[in-house]
Amino acid sequence: MKDLIPLTERKRGDRCCDALVSPLTTAAAEAVSADLAILAHPIRLQILAMLGTSAEPVCVCDLEAELPVKQPTVSHHLRLLREAGLIDYDKHGLWAYYYVRREALAALRTRLAAQLTALG
Amino acid sequence: MKDLIPLTERKRGDRCCDALVSPLTTAAAEAVSADLAILAHPIRLQILAMLGTSAEPVCVCDLEAELPVKQPTVSHHLRLLREAGLIDYDKHGLWAYYYVRREALAALRTRLAAQLTALG
DNA sequence: CTATTCTATTGGCAATCATCAATCTAACCT
DNA sequence: AGGTTAGATTGATGATTGCCAATAGAATAG
Numbered sequence: 001m002k003d004l005i006p007l008t009e010r011k012r013g014d015r016c017c018d019a020l021v022s023p024l025t026t027a028a029a030e031a032v033s034a035d036l037a038i039l040a041h042p043i044r045l046q047i048l049a050m051l052g053t054s055a056e057p058v059c060v061c062d063l064e065a066e067l068p069v070k071q072p073t074v075s076h077h078l079r080l081l082r083e084a085g086l087i088d089y090d091k092h093g094l095w096a097y098y099y100v101r102r103e104a105l106a107a108l109r110t111r112l113a114a115q116l117t118a119l120g
Numbered sequence: 121m122k123d124l125i126p127l128t129e130r131k132r133g134d135r136c137c138d139a140l141v142s143p144l145t146t147a148a149a150e151a152v153s154a155d156l157a158i159l160a161h162p163i164r165l166q167i168l169a170m171l172g173t174s175a176e177p178v179c180v181c182d183l184e185a186e187l188p189v190k191q192p193t194v195s196h197h198l199r200l201l202r203e204a205g206l207i208d209y210d211k212h213g214l215w216a217y218y219y220v221r222r223e224a225l226a227a228l229r230t231r232l233a234a235q236l237t238a239l240g
Numbered sequence: 241c242t243a244t245t246c247t248a249t250t251g252g253c254a255a256t257c258a259t260c261a262a263t264c265t266a267a268c269c270t
Numbered sequence: 271a272g273g274t275t276a277g278a279t280t281g282a283t284g285a286t287t288g289c290c291a292a293t294a295g296a297a298t299a300g
Contacts (some may be wrong), residue, residue: 195248211247216247
């Protein structure tokens with residue numbers, strides 16, 4: 001059903017690409033990949049962990065002090081996480097207090113769990 | 121307890137980075153990131169989906185026929201997945217039949233689920 | 241042996257990504 | 271106003287990644 005020719009009995013030149021169809025379209029794969037990619041960076045994971053385990057919003061300078069990169073890099077990753085909808089912030093005077101958008105993070109987790117289960 | 125100075129009452133120049141500690145070490149974050157990164161590519165996801173949903177091992181030419189990239193690129197991603205321990209293959213004559221190492225994929229999924237839950 | 245086929249590898253190019261110094265902006269204080 | 275500070279943005283640089291043409295290797299067929 002998957003193959004016209006039994007796997008181990010092909011002869012040279014027999015075509016073998018008749019029936020297999022990818023269960024994941026290119027577009028779907030790109031969507032899953034984007035979900036994974038936003039998480040697939042150690043600095044972003046550390047930021048999410050710090051924000052996620054803090055009861056209160058966290059000042060950028062607190063993040064900066066704990067991370068092994070300089071301020072513009074922290075700011076860069078915060079922006080990516082913000083653009084992905086996973087975090088947001090309030091401004092108080094000079095300080096920016098970031099927090100996790102927990103429902104967005106939960107939705108991402110749920111989506112990923114489903115998508116990874118669908119891999120087989 | 122997290123902050124010596126209440127968040128919204130800081131004065132200019134007050135230090136604010138005393139008590140917050142990252143719940144994820146740099147090394148741990150890099151490990152999680154590596155787990156995510158191997159999955160964070162549409163071609164690799166499509167390969168895993170095809171292998172994962174096939175009862176039998178799948179010939180490289182079958183993969184190649186379904187994927188929007190050329191043969192060396194397929195071979196490249198197969199190598200990365202192999203080096204990550206997620207897939208393996210048997211050689212039968214000229215053909216290579218790849219399959220998912222299901223216990224390795226399951227372990228990865230379990231690890232990721234735990235790690236993502238730990239984010240908050 | 242020679243020719244052919246399937247897959248892996250090499251090497252090079254283009255695009256993307258990560259980082260930081262320098263600069264900018266907005267808010268604060270005197 | 272003038273000086274200072276937190277954080278964002280810009281722009282440049284180096285590292286990494288993804289892709290493919292060409293080539294290499296291994297197995298098969300004649």
